[in-house]
Amino acid sequence: MAHLNVTVHHHGNWWLELSVIGPNLCLTLSLSLSVPQMRIVCKDVTAETLYDVLHDTSYRKKWDTNMIDTYDIGRLTVNADVGYYSWKCPSPLKNRDFVTMRSWLPLGNDYMIINYSVKHPKYPPKKDYVRAVSLLTGYLIQSNGATSSTLYYLTQVDPRGSLPKWVVNRVSQFVAPKAMRKIYKASVKYPEWKRKHNPGLKPWMFPEQNTLPCISVSELTVQRADSLENIDESCLSEEKTQQSDDEEP
Secondary structure (H helix, E strand, O other): OOEEEEEEEEEOEEEEEEEEEOOOOEEEEEEEOOOOOEEEEEOOOOHHHHHHHHHOHHHHHHHOOOEEEEEEEEEEEOOEEEEEEEEOOOOOOOOEEEEEEEEEEEEOOEEEEEEEEEEOOOOOOOOOOEEOEEEEEEEEEEEOOOOOEEEEEEEEEEOOOEOOHHHHHHHHHHHHHHHHHHHHHHHHHHHHHHHHOOOOOOOOOOHHHOOOOEOOHHHOEEOOHHHOOOOEOOOOOOOOOOOOOOOOO
16 A cells, blocks of 8 residues: 655745655655645635535536546555546647646645646557646645635646747736636535535545546556657747636536
């Protein structure tokens, strides 16, 4: 059985140390979280609701309009699993996908969710996608009281390839901020939705509900960006397409 250690320090900047230890392998990630981050204050959403929204795969399919597909592959521990996520890129770029190890940790009234890319032999890169790399993606949810919370989001992603400047500008100025707003809007509507859809099912809170197959940590290795195809899309021009970024859940 694998064992997960997560250590979080705060001395001006966040410092995260993550290790998954199994019989034959130890995966360790130690990173300073002093990278640029986004923050949104949710005055009418609890920290627990935000935490549920970010975990609930069934509900994510309702509000994450950039997502093509997502599913859980298997569990490592009671608070760590491996999953697949594919993301719709602005046309005419090729779409990206990820295989990541995710872990989550309640911190009193606060919560943390982090992931980074791993290689799994049964889930190699797909023909029609570019396999991107999450060096570190994380959410920190802080409770501000009984009905309010603050969500911090940071991500370090290697999209594998040379991207046009218009893509970089679009992601930084529009896509990421819209994603934060969509999480907030989805969180406002989540309690009502959840009451109608398996209200007691929350395996991220109740590990005994988790029916995913167990994965041995020996099946995984950290996904190195330099081992993946690097494509040049820097000369592609933006196509005028109808985006569904503002679609409501």
